[in-house]
Amino acid sequence: MSGTPKPHYHGHRARLRSRLLEHGGDVLPDYELLELIIFRALPQGDVKPIAKNLLARFGSLPEVIAAPPALLQEEPGVGPAIVAELKVVEAAVRRFTRGVVSKRPxxxxxxxxxxxxxxxxxxxxxxxxxxxxxxxxxxxxxxxxxxxxxxxxxxxxxxxxxxxxxxxxxxxxxxxxxxxxxxxxxxxxxxxxxxxxxxxxxxxxxxxxxxxxxxxxxxxxxxxxxxx
Structure with a gap:
């Protein structure tokens, strides 16, 4: 219905993506970078609580990405889809850093x-x-x-x-x-x-x-x- 109030996170995803593309990832705090990763697994809804809970549990963005799947799924709202997105990022980072090493003495x-x-x-x-x-x-x-x-x-x-x-x-x-x-x-x-x-x-x-x-x-x- 047209009179239904929009959720507080309405437009949040578009704003985050815009900031990332305009200014780069360095301007975003860890929890917002984590939100961007989780967006692909959860097409709708507010994922900020999930991102902040993961950071509180594991300590930092790198530690969240590298955490074992079984531990990640102990957190409320984290299922196989989110774990898969995190592991894609982990694999990409490893291949990138290995590629840099392999091309130089x-x-x-x-x-x-x-x-x-x-x-x-x-x-x-x-x-x-x-x-x-x-x-x-x-x-x-x-x-x-x-x-x-x-x-x-x-x-x-x-x-x-x-x-x-x-x-x-x-x-x-x-x-x-x-x-x-x-x-x-x-x-x-x-x-x-x-x-x-x-x-x-x-x-x-x-x-x-x-x-x-x-x-x-x-x-x-x-x-x-x-x-x-």
């Missing part, structure tokens, strides 16, 4: 390598050990998850790491793993394991550029700390 694009590692691993809720393999020009030739473990432990076998490098004809590696606790400080086990891999790899002409530990609160480089 690693030693001249270190910031891009760190961005990729943080994007891929910072918000995982279990430990994951990832290997970045490089050729003799230090170009990325493969990126593989070697092991996944529990919230505080991932078994890593130095000979398996080196065996895989030989299979790929890689001449250098970067080791990466995350600390779900958020603190990227290396443990004595992290340091010992890295040195064991270096000992096995060196006689075969394989260089370990670094071991990067990723946490929600930043990263640590064993090379920068002069631990390797």
């Amino acid at each position: 690693v030693l001249s694009s270190w910031t891009s390598v760190l961005d990729y590692c943080r994007t891929t691993m910072a918000f995982l809720n279990v430990e994951q050990f990832r290997l970045l393999f490089f050729d003799k020009r230090n170009a990325l030739i493969a990126d593989e998850v070697q092991q996944s473990g529990t919230v505080d432990h991932t078994p890593v076998y130095p000979r398996e790491v080196v065996r895989r490098a030989l299979e790929l004809s890689a001449t250098a590696l970067i080791l990466v793993h995350n600390h779900p606790s958020g603190d990227p400080t290396p443990s004595s086990a992290d340091i010992r394991m890295t040195r064991e891999i270096i000992e096995v790899a060196k006689p075969l002409g394989i260089t370990i550029h670094d071991h990067i530990i990723i946490g929600r609160n930043g990263h640590t480089s064993l090379r920068e700390l002069k631990l390797i």
Whole structure:
């Protein structure tokens, strides 16, 4: 009916899209960017409460996007459609950052390598050990998850790491793993394991550029700390 009051969010979607296109995403707070993602899953209605609840639960936009589907769906109003939209964004971001890394020699694009590692691993809720393999020009030739473990432990076998490098004809590696606790400080086990891999790899002409530990609160480089 013409006399029916319009809902308070009437026109909100069009205004958000207009601001995004005119001024870019940097002018929008996290909850509005999240609303724009959710719009595709829920064609009608007010999604601001859902966006704000997700941010309150997980802490930030990156953490919402990277959250496990089962945890996301614990929030009221969040179903498979919203989860799918979030996971599309997550996959796109990972491919974008990986594409930047793969097109440049690693030693001249270190910031891009760190961005990729943080994007891929910072918000995982279990430990994951990832290997970045490089050729003799230090170009990325493969990126593989070697092991996944529990919230505080991932078994890593130095000979398996080196065996895989030989299979790929890689001449250098970067080791990466995350600390779900958020603190990227290396443990004595992290340091010992890295040195064991270096000992096995060196006689075969394989260089370990670094071991990067990723946490929600930043990263640590064993090379920068002069631990390797």
